[in-house]
Amino acid sequence: MIDSLYIAWQYVRWNRGKTLVLITSITLIAFLPLALQIVLQESEHQLQSRAVNTPLLIGAKGSALDLVMNSLYFDDEAPQAINMQAVGQVEDTDLAQAIPLYVRFQSRGFPIVGTSLDYFDFRQLQIEQGRMYAFLGETVIGADVAERLAVVPGGSLVSSPDNLFDIAGVYPLKMKVSGVLARSHSPDDLAIFVDLRTAWVIQGFGHGHQDLVKSRDATVILNQDEKTVTANAKLLQYTEISEDNIDSFHFHGDESIYPITAVLAQPHDDKSSALLRGRYLDDIVYQVVKPDDVIEGLMENIFRIKNVINAVIFIVGIATVLTIVLVFILSLRIRRDEMNTIFRIGCSRMTTMRLLAAEILIILLASALLCTALLWLVKINSGGLVRSFIL
Amino acid sequence: MITIESLKFSYANSSFRLNVPDFTVVKGEKLAVIGPSGSGKTTMLNLIAGIIVPENGNINVAGTAVSQLPDAGRRDFRISNIGFVFQNFQLLDYLSVMDNILHPYRISKALDLNKTVHKRAIELAQQMGIADKLLCHPDQLSQGEQQRAAICRALLPQPKLILADEATGNLDPENKMLILDMLFNRVDEDDSTVLAVTHDYELLSRFDRVVDFHEFYGVGA
Amino acid sequence: MKSKTCCVAVQGRKMFDKFLTPCCLIVACVLSFSTARADDKFEIYTVNYPLQYFAQRIGGQHVNVKFPAPADVDPAFWMPDVKIIGDYQQADLILLNGAGYAKWVSKVSLPRRKLVNTSSIFKDDYIKIDSEITHQHGPAGDHSHAGIAFTTWLDFTQASRQAEKIAAAMKNARPGLAEEFEQNFKQLNHDLMQLDARMSELSSLQPAQPLLASHPVYQYLSRRYELNLKSLMWEPGVYPEPAEWQVLNLILRRHEAEWMLWEDQPIEKTQKQLSASGVDVVVFSPCMNRPQKGDFMTVMQANIDALADVFSD
Numbered sequence: 004m005i006d007s008l009y010i011a012w013q014y015v016r017w018n019r020g021k022t023l024v025l026i027t028s029i030t031l032i033a034f035l036p037l038a039l040q041i042v043l044q045e046s047e048h049q050l051q052s053r054a055v056n057t058p059l060l061i062g063a064k065g066s067a068l069d070l071v072m073n074s075l076y077f078d079d080e081a082p083q084a085i086n087m088q089a090v091g092q093v094e095d096t097d098l099a100q101a102i103p104l105y106v107r108f109q110s111r112g113f114p115i116v117g118t119s120l121d122y123f124d125f126r127q128l129q130i131e132q133g134r135m136y137a138f139l140g141e142t143v144i145g146a147d148v149a150e151r152l153a154v155v156p157g158g159s160l161v162s163s164p165d166n167l168f169d170i171a172g173v174y175p176l177k178m179k180v181s182g183v184l185a186r187s188h189s190p191d192d193l194a195i196f197v198d199l200r201t202a203w204v205i206q207g208f209g210h211g212h213q214d215l216v217k218s219r220d221a222t223v224i225l226n227q228d229e230k231t232v233t234a235n236a237k238l239l240q241y242t243e244i245s246e247d248n249i250d251s252f253h254f255h256g257d258e259s260i261y262p263i264t265a266v267l268a269q270p271h272d273d274k275s276s277a278l279l280r281g282r283y284l285d286d287i288v289y290q291v292v293k294p295d296d297v298i299e300g301l302m303e304n305i306f307r308i309k310n311v312i313n314a315v316i317f318i319v320g321i322a323t324v325l326t327i328v329l330v331f332i333l334s335l336r337i338r339r340d341e342m343n344t345i346f347r348i349g350c351s352r353m354t355t356m357r358l359l360a361a362e363i364l365i366i367l368l369a370s371a372l373l374c375t376a377l378l379w380l381v382k383i384n385s386g387g388l389v390r391s392f393i394l
Numbered sequence: 395m396i397t398i399e400s401l402k403f404s405y406a407n408s409s410f411r412l413n414v415p416d417f418t419v420v421k422g423e424k425l426a427v428i429g430p431s432g433s434g435k436t437t438m439l440n441l442i443a444g445i446i447v448p449e450n451g452n453i454n455v456a457g458t459a460v461s462q463l464p465d466a467g468r469r470d471f472r473i474s475n476i477g478f479v480f481q482n483f484q485l486l487d488y489l490s491v492m493d494n495i496l497h498p499y500r501i502s503k504a505l506d507l508n509k510t511v512h513k514r515a516i517e518l519a520q521q522m523g524i525a526d527k528l529l530c531h532p533d534q535l536s537q538g539e540q541q542r543a544a545i546c547r548a549l550l551p552q553p554k555l556i557l558a559d560e561a562t563g564n565l566d567p568e569n570k571m572l573i574l575d576m577l578f579n580r581v582d583e584d585d586s587t588v589l590a591v592t593h594d595y596e597l598l599s600r601f602d603r604v605v606d607f608h609e610f611y612g613v614g615a
Numbered sequence: 616m617k618s619k620t621c622c623v624a625v626q627g628r629k630m631f632d633k634f635l636t637p638c639c640l641i642v643a644c645v646l647s648f649s650t651a652r653a654d655d656k657f658e659i660y661t662v663n664y665p666l667q668y669f670a671q672r673i674g675g676q677h678v679n680v681k682f683p684a685p686a687d688v689d690p691a692f693w694m695p696d697v698k699i700i701g702d703y704q705q706a707d708l709i710l711l712n713g714a715g716y717a718k719w720v721s722k723v724s725l726p727r728r729k730l731v732n733t734s735s736i737f738k739d740d741y742i743k744i745d746s747e748i749t750h751q752h753g754p755a756g757d758h759s760h761a762g763i764a765f766t767t768w769l770d771f772t773q774a775s776r777q778a779e780k781i782a783a784a785m786k787n788a789r790p791g792l793a794e795e796f797e798q799n800f801k802q803l804n805h806d807l808m809q810l811d812a813r814m815s816e817l818s819s820l821q822p823a824q825p826l827l828a829s830h831p832v833y834q835y836l837s838r839r840y841e842l843n844l845k846s847l848m849w850e851p852g853v854y855p856e857p858a859e860w861q862v863l864n865l866i867l868r869r870h871e872a873e874w875m876l877w878e879d880q881p882i883e884k885t886q887k888q889l890s891a892s893g894v895d896v897v898v899f900s901p902c903m904n905r906p907q908k909g910d911f912m913t914v915m916q917a918n919i920d921a922l923a924d925v926f927s928d
Contacts, residue, residue: 119728200722
């Protein structure tokens with residue numbers, strides 16, 4: 004057999020172009036469904052584990068999926084906003100701990116998550132560098148954000164404008180990075196966390212004042228008389244909360260009507276959970292969802308799609324296998340002289356078959372190895388792949 | 395070396411008939427077989443080699459009744475006792491010259507590939523003047539060099555009988571002589587017998603005996 | 616020489632084995648035990664002294680109540696630094712006064728779950744202040760009393776409700792100690808109700824008696840105990856401007872007060888000038904920061920004792 008393998012190896016090596024095409028075809032046809040399976044399993048694992056660990060979400064009536072995807076995975080499709088009253092309502096029931104979430108803005112492609120510090124305890128997120136945000140305008144960033152944007156504590160990030168064509172829109176906020184979170188292998192690694200009030204500052208609800216009378220930049224001032232100083236649009240290109248102006252920062256109106264996208268409710272026990280859900284059954288403004296149920300529904304749909312894809316891959320697989328068989332038959336025809344010669348020399352038909360089998364074995368083995376290596380790569384990177392491209 | 399008695403052979407669905415009442419080749423003889431195409435020269439070689447078996451009659455090669463052997467026995471006998479040299483060399487392009495020479499040892503259990511065989515292969519190649527081409531592939535060799543490699547392959551198992559089927563047909567006149575000399579020298583050393591089918595009449599003088607197959611044995615349609 | 620050293624070393628090791636090892640073990644045990652106890656303590660941070668006092672009374676030995684503002688600042692207008700905010704973030708409970716007290720709270724990030732607004736229960740009863748006058752005193756710089764009156768605890772019934780909220784939060788956080796907290800709260804509530812009873816009794820002696828306040832911090836005291844009080848914007852350490860004396864004289868024409876309530880003893884010059892205008896000084900400390908002597912209860916008792924002279928006149 005070793006001699007057969009040697010001869011077969013020489014053959015596949017000599018015909019490396021054909022061999023490569025065969026190996027690639029076989030590898031792909033095996034790799035695609037298996038890789039899809041791994042990615043889907045990882046997606047399911049990530050979606051489910053986060054969903055299971057998030058007892059209840061309360062948000063505006065509408066798409067439950069949008070609410071869950073935005074609140075758990077910081078999807079940029081923000082659900083309709085509710086207001087802070089919703090948080091108070093949950094707290095007043097004494098049935099659950101309420102954590103507000105406002106996921107609407109972005110900075111350099113990463114979501115800005117406005118929340119309270121309780122979120123970090125809830126998700127068991129630890130600070131790895133720097134410290135937790137303390138003042139308005141400070142931010143703590145996920146490990147992947149820090150890595151990809153090469154930002155460290157002491158650096159800054161500027162929020163992206165909500166709408167490029169919003170002439171009356173607010174200035175972006177320059178946020179000071181106070182800390183970087185330890186990697187949690189979750190969507191939190193890809194998020195920029197700020198205090199809820201900082202998110203409201205980004206939206207323009209809270210603001211400070213620049214002292215124009217003391218301004219050194221004369222071009223900022225449009226008009227000045229004894230009573231009034233009028234500034235032009237050059238006044239600020241972005242807002243920044245600093246030690247100098249933090250005292251002047253204030254919020255207008257009642258905080259309870261300020262927007263959030265969801266309330267993450269942590270019921271004290273199963274009974275509290277059931278009671279809390281019951282209270283929102285007939286509510287016309289809010290919906291309460293169990294992320295686990297929503298994700299389960301989503302996964303069912305995904306698996307249905309996966310089955311269709313697998314069926315397609317199966318058919319393509321059959322076509323590929325037939326093609327490979329054809330390639331071998333044609334190859335045999337081309338090699339008829341060679342087969343005849345070795346037969347005349349004294350080789351049995353069985354040995355001829357063994358030579359062919361060895362060639363197939365080498366090709367299958369190489370495909371299996373390549374496929375395993377690719378699958379291993381997909382497996383070890385599946386977490387990141389899923390977080391970056393799917394969630 | 396070869397004794398054939400009352401041999402009859404025909405192909406299915408063909409009017410071709412071969413009748414050989416009596417045919418003998420003595421040990422160490424260099425016999426040239428001539429005759430027109432279709433006269434049964436190659437069929438005769440195949441019968442002697444045990445690739446095909448006759449309907450009637452006996453073929454005895456080196457004391458073995460080849461036609462009486464089973465398939466596997468004929469194969470083992472062939473690879474151990476008969477060296478084939480073909481017109482178009484029939485080297486395998488994906489193997490190096492060395493691997494081509496050693497090929498019979500790799501495809502049959504009847505031959506044992508060991509260090510001595512390797513050594514002998516190198517010696518043969520040196521004798522045939524292709525020692526520096528052993529690592530090359532056939533497509534890197536000239537026609538003459540390719541045939542020399544094919545002869546090495548045929549001679550390596552030290553066969554008692556060499557069957558050459560138009561072995562010089564694809565070579566230029568200079569190479570024909572050279573290669574025939576090389577083959578005969580080695581055959582003399584090994585005390586082997588040569589049965590060569592050829593159309594090259596100018597080479598016939600180098601053989602001990604010439605048999606016109608058509609005139610004596612071939613019965614065409 | 617070598618063997619001698621060796622001998623000493625061996626003896627030393629034997630001594631260590633005999634005596635030092637057990638001693639070290641005992642010390643280590645005691646230390647680890649005491650560390651464990653300290654770690655076990657419930658850590659509470661507050662935004663003013665009255666809340667610290669209430670929490671400490673209720674929690675007793677089981678709590679470690681901290682109010683990290685320096686003694687010389689007005690906690691209502693203080694701004695903690697990053698390190699102190701970090702300490703607040705790490706606390707088990709953070710007691711807020713509510714009513715807009717400690718504006719810094721709205722400019723920093725604190726864990727919502729740990730926040731307890733002690734006055735939320737009576738938020739509908741907050742007193743709104745219309746006037747907005749900015750003034751400066753102490754290291755906190757410019758500040759304003761506009762918005763909501765925040766010295767809620769000077770109405771002792773409100774103080775009691777704040778204490779009740781603290782007790783509830785503490786019981787919730789440490790259910791195992793609920794009974795003890797409840798007992799301690801009852802004792803505190805009893806003391807606060809006694810203060811309330813004394814204040815009510817005193818103020819009822821001369822209900823319409825005109826009074827002045829050097830600073831607008833007595834709104835809840837005034838409302839609960841029906842004091843006929845008008846506030847100025849004077850500081851104990853600063854001699855008022857002539858214009859401010861004019862304002863006083865104008866007020867005195869329609870509001871014939873003979874006493875002015877001060878957060879702290881004013882400087883002598885101010886005191887003399889007030890006497891000249893027929894106004895005596897009475898110190899009623901809101902006790903926002905920890906007192907130099909005594910505690911919240913003794914300070915309030917001293918306040919009421921001082922008012923006894925006012926109402927017995």
